[in-house]
Amino acid sequence: MSEIRDDVRYTENHEWVQLDGTTAKVGITDYAQDSLGEIVYVELPEVEDQFSQGDEVASIESVKAAAPVYAPMGGRIVRVNKKLEDSPELLNEAPFKNPIYTLEVDDPDEYAELMDSDAYADFLKERE
């Protein structure tokens, strides 16, 4: 079973988001890293880039596939996780401890639209 944490929210594209005031950390879920297989490369956005909800922000390559990471909420990039450039395997090892980027969000209310852990667990169950 994939790990699901209670203190973050989720998208249908298997990103997790943790909102603190108006900043949001974004990463990929345990289910996402397991489906992708061993991750070999992460393409990060630039700090100050501006995105709308649903825009493609980053991309992840594994030995199987390349997958886009979308913006779960609109906002401006304030931090990117540079460690992933040299150690992409961190996303496999600890997906929830390694956010890919941090957003200064435009509208904190968008957070409520995302799935909570129960809804995401149901969403995963439906896919099986």
Next chain:
Amino acid sequence: MHGQKLIFEQSVSGRRGYLFPRCDVPVQETDLPDSLLRVETTGLPELSEVEVIRHYQNLGRRNFCVDVGFYPLGSCTMKYNPKVNEQVASLEGFLDLHPLQDEQTLQGMLQIIHRLTGDLCEITGMTWGTLQSMAGAHGEYTGMKLFRAYFASRGESSRTRLIVPSSSHGTNPASAHLSGFEVVEVPADKRGLVTLDVLKPYLDDRLAGIMLTNPNTLGLYEVEVAEIAREIHRVGGLLYYDGANMNAIMGASRPGDMGFDVIHLNLHKTFSTPHGGGGPGSGPVLVSKRMVPFLPVPDVVLQKGSYAFDWNRPESIGKISGFYGNIGICIRALTYIMVMGSDGLAEASRMAVLNANYLMERLKGTFHLPYNRRCMHECVFSAERIKADTGVTALDVAKALIDRNIHPPTIYFPLIVQEALMIEPTETESRETLDRFIEAMEDIHRLAYEDPSQLKSAPLRTEVGRVDDVAAARNPRVCFCG
């Protein structure tokens, strides 16, 4: 590498394959500026002739190709390449041609270009085309340039959105993006098909068009294609057909009749020219009537009984290759078409579909078949179930097939199927070969439950065992640093 050293590692300083006599004429000074003259040696390996021959012969013996065994690599149409193609392409009159010859001395070759273009148009229902593009993705890029030229000629450059379904080939969104279009991905439905419904939100004056592969990468025929074409055209958009899967439908249905405006074919797939090991490929682009003015130059035309290049195409997108395409490949493809005839091509597609359905029906009790409906030329299984039960993945299944002298199917593609195993047998395989493949797959399935560790370390019978693809991707070493 195991067993055999790189040719650079075999180099011995001063060793030569040939000894040239001392130069007995004065050395001419060159007009080239000093900055362009080499001062250091090239660093090429130094070996005798027999060492070079043995090196490459031994590497060649490890090669797996369709002449050695079954090669069911999905979406690649690894059919047998008849040797008559090679014989014709090796005729002396072709071998010694040069692309800069005067066209009066190239009449036979020009006739081949003209005739092959015409034959491909007849097979696909298109109006005219070019043979210049070197492979599928080059064809797609050319097609996207044609889209742009068409919209520019109508003052509609604001059409920037291009729809690409999730079941399309990976090169489609890449080609669209590289050509400056905004890619809109739409999902396939539960049957694995594109429906008009998912396109509706995008049917407006920003739409440039859609790129479709039919049959799609699940090997399924897009049953709503006629309605999709009608609606895209109604709002002023264009349709691009990726011909990678054309081997399923020759003589049965034609992209031109479905309503496509621009298509590419892969001669190295459907038309039995070499594929794998670098081909080289060939990806002719064919178009409907309204797109003809924009085709690349030069066109080859027949005027008063002789063939000529026509460069006078003011609306053309220009040239897309140095000369006229991979001409040797075009000779092979025309040979194939003429040997097969129209009935033979239709029969080839029918047999390709039959073979794929035979494999699908025989294996679907063993491997999970996510989209369980009549397939065309290929079918896509999933190893998700055995992965959950035993830990054996699609990759392990693929590696175990290598031990059984079978080339693995395409794995982990299309992306909409988890642990995908995409199998395309082609028409050139016998019932016995297909049965042997089925037995191998069933044997691997049984081992997954009885002795998964054996599969995890496959292949065991090859000179090079399981390679570490993760390390190779994370820390690639692509050059020899002696």
